[in-house]
Amino acid sequence: MRKIFFLILAAQLMPGTSLAQDAECAFAEEVIDPATSVKTISTRWWPMTSVIAPVKGAIRGVSQGNSKFLAVRMTAHTFYPLPADLDISAEDTELITKHGKYDARLNPFIEKLQNESFFVPGGSTLRITLEDQTTVVVRTVADYKVRSNVDRPRWNSNGSSHFRVRVTAEPRYLLDTEALHVLTAKPAINMRLESQDRYYTFGHRQPFASRHPFMTPLSWSEKTNLTIQKAINCVL
Amino acid sequence: MFCRSSVIKVIALSLAVPLLFSSSGANAAKCKFQTDTVNVSSGEKIRWTKWDTFTLRIDKDHYVLLSGISEGDRRFLGLRPHVRKLQPDRPTKTDLDSALVIPEAGKLSILLSDDSVLELHTDKGTIGDSDFELFKSGKYSLNTDAIIKYSLNSYTMKTMAAQRIKQLKLETVDGNIDFEFGGKGSSKHKEKLACIQ
Numbered sequence: 001m002r003k004i005f006f007l008i009l010a011a012q013l014m015p016g017t018s019l020a021q022d023a024e025c026a027f028a029e030e031v032i033d034p035a036t037s038v039k040t041i042s043t044r045w046w047p048m049t050s051v052i053a054p055v056k057g058a059i060r061g062v063s064q065g066n067s068k069f070l071a072v073r074m075t076a077h078t079f080y081p082l083p084a085d086l087d088i089s090a091e092d093t094e095l096i097t098k099h100g101k102y103d104a105r106l107n108p109f110i111e112k113l114q115n116e117s118f119f120v121p122g123g124s125t126l127r128i129t130l131e132d133q134t135t136v137v138v139r140t141v142a143d144y145k146v147r148s149n150v151d152r153p154r155w156n157s158n159g160s161s162h163f164r165v166r167v168t169a170e171p172r173y174l175l176d177t178e179a180l181h182v183l184t185a186k187p188a189i190n191m192r193l194e195s196q197d198r199y200y201t202f203g204h205r206q207p208f209a210s211r212h213p214f215m216t217p218l219s220w221s222e223k224t225n226l227t228i229q230k231a232i233n234c235v236l
Numbered sequence: 237m238f239c240r241s242s243v244i245k246v247i248a249l250s251l252a253v254p255l256l257f258s259s260s261g262a263n264a265a266k267c268k269f270q271t272d273t274v275n276v277s278s279g280e281k282i283r284w285t286k287w288d289t290f291t292l293r294i295d296k297d298h299y300v301l302l303s304g305i306s307e308g309d310r311r312f313l314g315l316r317p318h319v320r321k322l323q324p325d326r327p328t329k330t331d332l333d334s335a336l337v338i339p340e341a342g343k344l345s346i347l348l349s350d351d352s353v354l355e356l357h358t359d360k361g362t363i364g365d366s367d368f369e370l371f372k373s374g375k376y377s378l379n380t381d382a383i384i385k386y387s388l389n390s391y392t393m394k395t396m397a398a399q400r401i402k403q404l405k406l407e408t409v410d411g412n413i414d415f416e417f418g419g420k421g422s423s424k425h426k427e428k429l430a431c432i433q
Contacts, residue, residue, distance in 0.1 A: 079370040081326060132275045132282045133383075156374030185276045192365060197329055201365055216318050216367065216381035 025234040028060070038065040043234045045073055046227040048191070048203060055202040057191070061231035062172060068180060068235055069172040070138065070228065072126060074193050076200050080117075082153050082161040083109050106163075110150055113165075117197040118146035120171040124194040129203075130186040131224045138173040146195070169195065175232065184232050187224040267431035270303065280308035285428045287316055297321075300404065300415045304428035305385060311393060311432055312385040313356060313425070315344065317406060317413065319364070321378045327368045335380040336364030337409040344386050345412075346396070347403035349421045354395055356386035388429075397429055 029042040041063045048057040055076040062069040086109065122143050128136045151164040171193070175183065190203025203225075271284035287301040303314035319336050327335075340361040346354040364382035371377055384406075388396075400421030406413045 079326065079376075130276065131271065132273050133271055133284060134276065156370075157372055158374040160374040162370060162374070182276055186273070198327075198332060199329075199365070199367070201367060216365070216379045 024230070027234070040064045041235060042071065043231050046231055048225065048227060053202060055200050057193075057202040059228055059231055061233075061235035063235035068175045068232065070126070070175055070183070070232065071170060071172045072191070072193060073168070073170045074200055074202065075166065075168045076202075078165050078167060078198065079162050080113065080165060082163060106150060110148065110165075114146060114148060118148060118165075118167055118169075118195060120144040120146065120169050120193070120195050124171065124196075125192075126171075126173045126194070127192040128183065128228070129189045129191070130182065131189060132186055133189075134182075134186075136179055136182050138175060138179050140171045141174050142172075144169060144171040167195075169193070180232065180236070184229055184236070186229075187226050188228045189224055266427050269431075275307070278308070282307050283432060284314060285431050287314075288424060288428070298413060298415070300406075302425060302428055304425075304430075304432040306432040311388040311429075313344075313388055313396075313429075315384045315386065315404075315406070316381055317364075317384070317415070318379070318381045319413065320380075322371075322375045323378060324375055326376055327366070327378050331378060332366040332368075333363060334410075335366045335378055336382050338362040338364075338382060338384050339407065339409050342384070343407040344384075345405040345407075346401055347405070348395070349400035349402060351402075352399075354392060356388065356392060358384055359387055393429055393433075397426055401425060 026044040027041055028044040029040070031040045032038070033040070043061045045058040045060050048059055049055065055074065057075075058073045060071045060073075062071050086105070120140060120143070122140055124140045125137050126139070128138070130136065147168040149166040151166075153161050153163045155161045188203070190201060192199050192201045268286045269283050270286045271282055273282055274280060275282050283306045285304045287303050289299065289301055298317065298319045300318070301316040303316070305312035305314045317336065321335065323331070338358060338361055340358070342358045342361065344356045344358075346356065348354060362382050362384050364380040366378055366380040368376050368378050400417075400423045402417055402421040404415040404417075406415070
């Protein structure tokens with residue numbers, strides 16, 4: 001029983017080596033637009049990060065008519081200070097959470113963030129670092145909204161307050177001929193996704209390998225993986 | 237007499253061969269490469285040794301990793317400084333993009349163990365990658381790293397291979413960042429440079 005547990009745990013920590021991931025060209029969706037007859041094919045989501053990484057990422061290849069895209073699903077936590085005009089105290093927070101009134105009071109502010117801060121605007125970059133340490137930059141061609149879950153506010157020791165937001169984005173990046181050539185020729189090490197107000201860096205990493213006093217964006221991404229190559233080859 | 241010398245030779249050989257293999261094995265083990273491939277566009281052979289902590293005393297707000305890099309016939313010293321800044325406000329995108337910027341032809345001054353100073357230069361500017369976390373104190377920690385390549389030639393490689401490093405002075409657009417290596421200095425760069433000879 002313990003062996004099975006550790007086997008499953010090991011497989012979870014090394015997504016690049018899981019059996020499911022080695023299944024070639026697993027397609028999850030095929031949609032034909034009735035108005036234009038344009039066919040869209042999407043591969044399954046392939047994980048890019050281990051379960052312990054702070055930013056979780058997965059990618060899929062998408063073919064839409066003659067255009068090819070790399071879709072990225074990214075989930076991460078980010079923090080925002082509580083708005084100064086929100087009349088809320090530490091004691092209120094407990095009550096509000098229990099009585100379900102919390103969302104109503106914070107929703108206008110969250111909506112504002114979703115429209116002005118969280119989202120991935122058209123033209124935003126995805127920078128992919130390849131095994132040979134060169135980089136490729138691809139861009140979105142549309143705005144992408146971000147789904148978000150908001151934790152209850154927390155008070156800091158200096159009296160200020162913040163709330164933690166779990167954001168999930170699924171932008172698509174257009175791949176031109178050069179990007180297709182390079183991304184199918186070399187495995188990737190990491191990618192950096194740009195949103196309206198920050199960047200999220202993620203990639204494969206050897207678990208528990210860090211001996212460093214504090215983590216930086218590239219600390220989580222030092223290992224090559226083949227998922228982008230596989231996903232794009234599936235939609236060519 | 238013949239038999240005795242033959243026996244000695246056999247013993248000497250049997251001792252020497254494993255020693256030879258173990259020493260070459262140890263050298264090979266030291267040269268671990270993070271990147272060992274060919275450039276997708278140029279077809280050049282690319283080798284980066286594994287990043288290694290360079291500073292002897294890790295300062296809580298900055299430290300630096302080191303790699304020896306070979307790209308075709310060119311050689312580079314790879315530096316990956318990690319810099320942390322604490323600030324009261326949530327970092328903006330401008331904060332993230334300006335936390336660590338290395339100018340084009342940025343200078344790296346290396347204080348060697350004989351107190352001479354060697355200067356290396358980058359061949360392009362670099363903007364560091366930044367992320368942030370929120371501490372319980374309410375302060376935001378802006379964590380940044382950047383990969384910077386400094387060109388090497390036969391003179392600079394030879395000079396560095398013969399000396400320990402006491403201090404690095406990294407030129408950024410906001411001034412210099414110093415990395416100290418203690419009294420004796422560090423010699424970790426020697427093995428990295430030997431791997432890309």
